[in-house]
Structures are given as structure tokens and as C-alpha cells.
Amino acid sequence: MAVNFITQKYSRQGLGTLFLTCAFPLHLWTLILVFRDISWLTDRTNLWDAIGVASYGMIFAFIESVLVFLVLVLLGFVIPRWDSDRRIAFLALLILITATWGMIAQLLFIWNVSLPAWAIQYLRTSNHPLRMLYAGALAVVTPTVVLPVYLFIRSKKAVALMHNITERIALLTMFYLCFDLVGLIIIIIRNL
Amino acid sequence: MSRRLNRREFLKLASCIPLGWSIASLSKTPALQASLPGNRKNIIILVFDAFSAYSLPIYGYGRSTTPNIDRLSKKAIVYHNHFTNGSFTSPGTASLMTGVLPWTHRAFRPNSEVAPAFGSKTIFNVFKNHHRIAYTHNGWAYTLLRQFSQDIDELMPRETLLLNSSDKVIAELFRNDDDIASVSWERAMNTEEDGNAYSLFLSQVVESFKAARTRDIKKLFPRGLPGEGTEKFLLETATDAIWERLSDLSQPFVGYFHLLPPHAPYSTSLEFFNAFKGDHYQAIRKPVDIFGKPDIDTILSTKRTEYDEFILYCDKEFGRFYDRLESSGLLDNTWLILTSDHGELHERGIGGHMTDALYQPLVRVPLIIFEPGRNTGMDIHEYTSAVDILPTMAYLNGEQVPAWTEGSILPPFAPAANISGRNIYLLRAVFNDQYAPIKMASIMLVKENYKLLYHFGLPTMPEDELVRLFDIRSDPEEMNDLSLSAPKIAQDLLAELKNKLKEVNEPYH
Numbered sequence: 289m290a291v292n293f294i295t296q297k298y299s300r301q302g303l304g305t306l307f308l309t310c311a312f313p314l315h316l317w318t319l320i321l322v323f324r325d326i327s328w329l330t331d332r333t334n335l336w337d338a339i340g341v342a343s344y345g346m347i348f349a350f351i352e353s354v355l356v357f358l359v360l361v362l363l364g365f366v367i368p369r370w371d372s373d374r375r376i377a378f379l380a381l382l383i384l385i386t387a388t389w390g391m392i393a394q395l396l397f398i399w400n401v402s403l404p405a406w407a408i409q410y411l412r413t414s415n416h417p418l419r420m421l422y423a424g425a426l427a428v429v430t431p432t433v434v435l436p437v438y439l440f441i442r443s444k445k446a447v448a449l450m451h452n453i454t455e456r457i458a459l460l461t462m463f464y465l466c467f468d469l470v471g472l473i474i475i476i477i478r479n480l
Numbered sequence: 481m482s483r484r485l486n487r488r489e490f491l492k493l494a495s496c497i498p499l500g501w502s503i504a505s506l507s508k509t510p511a512l513q514a515s516l517p518g519n520r521k522n523i524i525i526l527v528f529d530a531f532s533a534y535s536l537p538i539y540g541y542g543r544s545t546t547p548n549i550d551r552l553s554k555k556a557i558v559y560h561n562h563f564t565n566g567s568f569t570s571p572g573t574a575s576l577m578t579g580v581l582p583w584t585h586r587a588f589r590p591n592s593e594v595a596p597a598f599g600s601k602t603i604f605n606v607f608k609n610h611h612r613i614a615y616t617h618n619g620w621a622y623t624l625l626r627q628f629s630q631d632i633d634e635l636m637p638r639e640t641l642l643l644n645s646s647d648k649v650i651a652e653l654f655r656n657d658d659d660i661a662s663v664s665w666e667r668a669m670n671t672e673e674d675g676n677a678y679s680l681f682l683s684q685v686v687e688s689f690k691a692a693r694t695r696d697i698k699k700l701f702p703r704g705l706p707g708e709g710t711e712k713f714l715l716e717t718a719t720d721a722i723w724e725r726l727s728d729l730s731q732p733f734v735g736y737f738h739l740l741p742p743h744a745p746y747s748t749s750l751e752f753f754n755a756f757k758g759d760h761y762q763a764i765r766k767p768v769d770i771f772g773k774p775d776i777d778t779i780l781s782t783k784r785t786e787y788d789e790f791i792l793y794c795d796k797e798f799g800r801f802y803d804r805l806e807s808s809g810l811l812d813n814t815w816l817i818l819t820s821d822h823g824e825l826h827e828r829g830i831g832g833h834m835t836d837a838l839y840q841p842l843v844r845v846p847l848i849i850f851e852p853g854r855n856t857g858m859d860i861h862e863y864t865s866a867v868d869i870l871p872t873m874a875y876l877n878g879e880q881v882p883a884w885t886e887g888s889i890l891p892p893f894a895p896a897a898n899i900s901g902r903n904i905y906l907l908r909a910v911f912n913d914q915y916a917p918i919k920m921a922s923i924m925l926v927k928e929n930y931k932l933l934y935h936f937g938l939p940t941m942p943e944d945e946l947v948r949l950f951d952i953r954s955d956p957e958e959m960n961d962l963s964l965s966a967p968k969i970a971q972d973l974l975a976e977l978k979n980k981l982k983e984v985n986e987p988y989h
Contacts, residue, residue, distance in 0.1 A: 313680065314679070314680055314681075317678065317680055318668075318678040318679075321667070321676065321677075321678050322678065325667065329663075331590075331910075332590045332591060333590065333591050333660075337660050340657065340660040340661075340664070341660055341663050341664040341667065342664075343664075344654075344660065344661050344664030344665065344668070345664050345667065345668055345678045348664065348665070348668040348678065348679060349668075349678065349679070351682075352680075352681060352682045355682065356681060386681075387680055390680035390681065391680065394671070394675060394676040394677070394680075395676075396675075397674065397675025397676050398674075398675070398676050475654070475657070475661075478654075478656070478657040478660065479654055479655075479656045479657050480656070
């Protein structure tokens with residue numbers, strides 16, 4: 289019954305594409321950080337343990353992908369009257385924007401980017417620095433969400449573009465899922 | 481100090497976390513067995529990680545960091561020149577537990593195990609007739625304990641006394657590989673440390689969940705909860721849990737307990753927060769070392785103060801632990817040994833202990849032995865080291881002193897003449913292959929009044945080798961390098977060290 293309910297809103301292929309689109313940024317980010325970590329991990333432990341850390345990381349990324357996918361599928365039920373492809377493309381757009389901001393937030397730490405001195409001074413002198421900071425962040429983030437969503441709703445070209453992007457991403461993610469499989473085998477060996 | 485909390489208030493907040501058996505029976509002080517047959521006594525080895533002798537008033541420090549240890553050491557044997565044999569957890573702990581030097585047990589790489597031959601040559605193996613129990617917060621010490629677990633009757637799982645339940649689940653789920661699984665989980669979920677994690681979304685959920693669970697306790701630790709990364713704990717919980725377990729154990733027992741504080745991050749409790757702020761303590765200014773960074777004096781001064789305040793927290797818990805052992809009568813049958821695996825530096829442009837600069841604050845650690853029935857203090861000034869603890873405890877308990885140990889029985893239990901003039905060694909060789917000849921290392925040799933430092937083959941050093949010599953009796957702060965002004969002494973000690981190296985490298989060619 290639950291399956292029927294889901295298939296009313298989504299095509300089987302669409303669900304697959306959506307899952308792979310969810311998995312893409314999560315795996316990509318994990319891989320980037322794993323490669324960044326591998327040298328100090330090897331220095332502090334050894335190559336086999338470093339590979340172990342990477343393997344667990346990939347599996348955690350897979351689990352996170354499943355969870356995010358499930359949340360998105362549920363979210364899809366509140367989108368009215370769109371066909372499955374359009375719904376999938378829209379959800380894929382949302383996850384890609386959100387993931388991009390998630391990466392940017394972490395990159396700011398990695399690259400040690402901080403606010404310019406004048407902005408810090410301004411916040412310091414304001415009565416509600418935290419509120420100002422959140423308002424500033426909202427002002428930056430909101431257009432990056434609203435604009436693509438608006439274009440998506442208004443333009444058929446944007447929908448087609450999103451569709452193309454998700455198809456390409458899905459193909460690439462299949463490759464990442466192979467890493468997950470290798471990671472799983474390594475974890476099993478390590479836990480024997 | 482901002483505000484003093486009494487114990488009741490503290491525990492009221494701590495009880496928010498389901499830590500089980502530790503808190504329920506605080507007032508329990510059972511009458512414990514008063515005597516044991518023969519020489520056999522219980523042994524408790526309590527290791528505070530990264531606990532430098534340099535920061536204790538009983539060894540001459542200018543801040544009152546350890547009022548409880550000061551009080552209790554008046555009825556203990558205090559070793560004033562005790563050295564570790566490794567400058568970080570793996571080699572220092574392995575030497576303490578095996579009674580052999582790092583180039584023999586080979587656990588000189590970070591988080592390494594000892595050579596397989598030493599897996600069963602440990603203090604736990606020596607005391608076969610005792611109930612053997614161990615616990616540590618420290619992941620690298622736990623690697624060693626796991627390797628020795630065949631001779632440990634009760635190895636308390638590390639996560640038992642950690643606060644974060646998700647880490648416990650990971651450790652349980654991947655029981656045969658919990659260390660690496662936990663490292664990966666931490667890198668995946670912990671954004672608090674570095675601001676980045678493998679996980680983009682789940683990490684935020686996990687962090688929020690953890691923050692909610694520990695919100696009340698966090699108020700008691702203004703610099704953050706004690707512990708590394710996501711592995712947080714309370715020292716109160718650890719000492720309570722250890723006490724609870726010991727009070728129920730059949731005797732005799734050997735307990736090895738390796739607690740992480742005062743290891744960085746220096747997260748003292750609210751009670752001691754800012755205890756030394758503005759106290760005008762001035763550390764002796766020392767030149768920036770070849771392994772140090774310039775212009776970080778202010779940072780190091782702040783870190784030293786935070787470290788000292790963290791020691792206050794350790795001292796309080798040690799005092800509480802000791803008082804409970806004493807009031808229960810357990811101390812009448814128990815050797816209690818307080819020591820550390822290595823020290824900590826806050827000078828010469830260096831903070832912490834992952835350095836090749838083997839100065840006294842890093843290599844000299846406390847050793848205080850509380851002997852059953854002793855009510856007067858005793859000071860021992862001979863040079864001693866971590867490898868001496870195993871043979872001493874074996875000897876005192878009527879066990880065979882194992883032939884493999886490279887340590888000696890400590891004075892006053894053996895004549896001081898037995899150990900005077902002998903060599904004390906420390907090896908740091910993090911870049912060297914574990915089972916290859918030692919060709920990239922920093923080695924310390926202490927003999928008579930002199931301390932020789934020999935650095936060679938290090939990728940972090942411009943020269944191929946560097947020799948330094950200090951007279952640590954007349955110059956305990958190591959301000960004057962004598963390698964040029966007393967070349968004969970330096971050459972003789974270096975020749976002796978190189979001969980020793982040749983000997984220990986022989987099996988690995």
C-alpha cells in the first residue's frame with residue numbers, strides 16, 4: 289500500500305535518480321575531505337588504517353544519502369500537482385543548493401575565511417550582533433534559493449536543464465557507489 | 481574564581497547523563513579486607529596523561545596547582561627526578577607497562593602496538609595471581625591495553641565512561657575495529673573541532689543532539705567539556721566508577737587507570753576556571769628552540785595558565801579518590817602509584833608534547849608511591865624512569881622480577897647505589913619505521929648530572945644531526961647548552977649513546 293502511495297507521486301526511475309542526486313554532493317564532500325585527511329592519517333597511524341577511516345566515511349555518506357533521500361521523498365508529497373519528472377527535478381535542485389551552502393559553510397573554516405575587519409567592528413557596535421549576523425546570512429542565502437526556484441517554476445528550459453544535470457550526476461554517482469561497495473568490503477575484512 | 485560549586489550541586493547536574501553505577505552510591509565506604517596473605521598487596525597505578533613534574537609545587541613550581549597532592553605526598557615516597565621513556569602516549573605508556581625501553585618494545589609510532597613478542601611481557605602478565613583490571617580514556621593507551629588484554633581479567637571498554645552515546649554505538653557496532661571506526665565517525669560528525677566534517681547534514685543533527693544532552697553539564701566547564709574531539713567525559717565519573725569497581729573486587733588486584741586530563745584541551749571545571757588569572761606568575765623566559773615557533777610567548781603563557789587550572793581539577797579528583805581509598809581501609813593493603821606517561825611543554829615557542837624538543841617539562845613526570853602503612857614522607861633524588869615501576873612492584877609483591885625488564889628496583893626498596901650512575905633513555909622516533917633500525921629520531925640520555933639530547937635524520941630539522949648537553953643538576957631550566965663548552969663530556973656521552981643505538985639496531989638490519 290505504501291509502495292502504491294509512493295508510486296502515485298514518483299516514477300521508479302525518478303526515485304533512483306533522486307537518490308543518486310542526493311548521494312552525489314554527500315559522497316563528493318566526503319571524498320574531498322578524505323583525500324585531504326589521508327596524509328596525516330597515514331602519518332599518525334598507517335595506510336591500512338587510513339583506508340579504514342576512508343571506508344567508514346564512505347559508508348556513513350551512503351547512510352546519510354539514504355536518510356536525506358527519505359526526507360526529500362516525504363517533502364515531495366507537499367509539492368502539488370506536478371508530474372513525477374518535474375517533482376524529481378525540483379527536489380534535486382533543492383538538495384543541490386542546500387548541499388552547496390553546506391560545503392561553503394565548511395570551506396569558510398577550511399580556508400580560514402573570516403568577516404572583514406569593518407564588518408566585525410560594525411557587529412561589535414550593534415546592539416544585537418547575532419541577529420545582525422543571521423540577517424546578513426539570510427540576505428545572502430535567500431536569493432540563491434529563491435532565484436533558481438523561481439526560474440524553475442517559470443521556465444521549461446530550466447526544468448530541462450535540471451533534468452539533464454541530474455542525469456549526468458546520477459551517472460557519476462554510480463561510480464561513487466562503487467567506492468561504497470569497496471569500502472563495505474574493507475570494513476567487513478577489518479571487522480573479521 | 482567565578483563561583484564555587486559544592487559537590488551536591490555538581491552531581492545534581494551531572495546526573496542528567498545516564499552514567500549509571502557511578503553516582504548512585506557515593507556514600508558507600510564498605511569496610512574492606514584489612515590484610516592479605518604474604519607479601520601480596522593490591523596495586524593501583526593511576527596515570528594522569530601529559531602531567532608534567534614541572535607544574536607541581538612539590539617539584540618546585542611557583543603556582544599552587546596541587547594542594548591535595550602536596551598534602552598527601554607528606555606520607556608518600558616522592559621521586560624528584562623521574563623520567564618517562566617516551567615523549568607521548570604510545571612509547572611512554574608501553575614502557576611503563578612492559579618495563580622495557582621504546583627501541584625494545586617498538587611502540588614508538590603514534591597509536592602503535594608493541595612488538596608481538598612483548599604482547600605478553602607486561603605488568604599484567606607478571607601479576608597472574610592478582611585480579612587485573614584496566615581502564616583508559618586515551619585511545620592510544622587503549623590500543624596497547626587491547627593488545628595486552630589476554631592478561632587483563634577486566635578491561636573496561638573505553639566508551640563506558642565517555643559521555644557521547646553515539647560514539648558508544650559505533651564502538652559497539654564495530655567492536656573489532658572500534659578505534660578506526662570511531663576516528664572516522666568523529667571526522668564524519670564532529671564539526672566542533674575544525675569546523676568541517678565528512679557529513680554535510682547529519683553532522684549538524686548529531687551536534688545539535690549532543691549539545692542538547694550535555695547543555696547543563698557544559699555550564700560547569702567554561703572551556704568546554706574535558707576530552708578530545710567528540711569523546712567527552714567527566715573526571716568525577718571516572719574516579720567514582722573506578723572506586724566503585726575497586727571496592728567490589730576480590731583481592732589482591734592490580735589496577736591500571738590512565739585518565740586523560742590534564743592532556744589538552746585544558747578544559748578545567750568552573751570551580752577552577754580563572755583560578756590563576758592575573759596572579760602575576762612569570763615563567764622563566766627561554767630562547768625559542770629550533771623546533772619552536774617565534775612570537776607565541778603570549779599564547780604559551782595563556783596555555784600554561786589553562787593547563788595549571790586543569791591540573792587543579794585533576795588534583796581535586798585525585799584527593800577525593802585517595803580519601804575514599806583511605807577511609808575504606810583499602811589503602812592499608814594497597815600500593816598506590818601516581819605517575820604520568822609524559823609531560824607537557826609551554827616554553828621556547830613550543831606548546832604541547834608532539835615535539836622533538838625533549839626539555840625537562842616534557843620528559844620529567846611525577847612519581848609518587850603511597851606505600852601501605854607509611855605515614856611519613858620520603859624524598860628520592862636519584863634518577864629513575866618509567867621502566868623501573870614494573871620490576872619494583874614485582875619485587876615488592878614477592879613475584880619473580882622478569883628477566884626481560886630493562887628497569888631496576890627503585891630506592892628505597894633497593895639500595896640507591898644500585899641505580900646511581902646508570903643511563904636513563906628516552907626515544908622519540910615518530911618518523912622511523914617501526915621495525916627498521918632507528919635512523920630518524922630524538923634521543924635523550926641522562927647520566928649522572930648530564931642530559932644529552934641527540935637529534936638525527938629528522939625531516940623537521942635542517943641539519944643531519946644536532947647534539948645538545950645540559951647539566952641538569954646545576955642548570956635545571958636547561959638554559960646553557962654545554963655541547964661546545966664541554967665537548968669531551970658531550971663526545972663521551974654521544975659515543976655511549978651511539979654504541980647503545982648500534983646494539984638495539986642490530987636485530988633490525
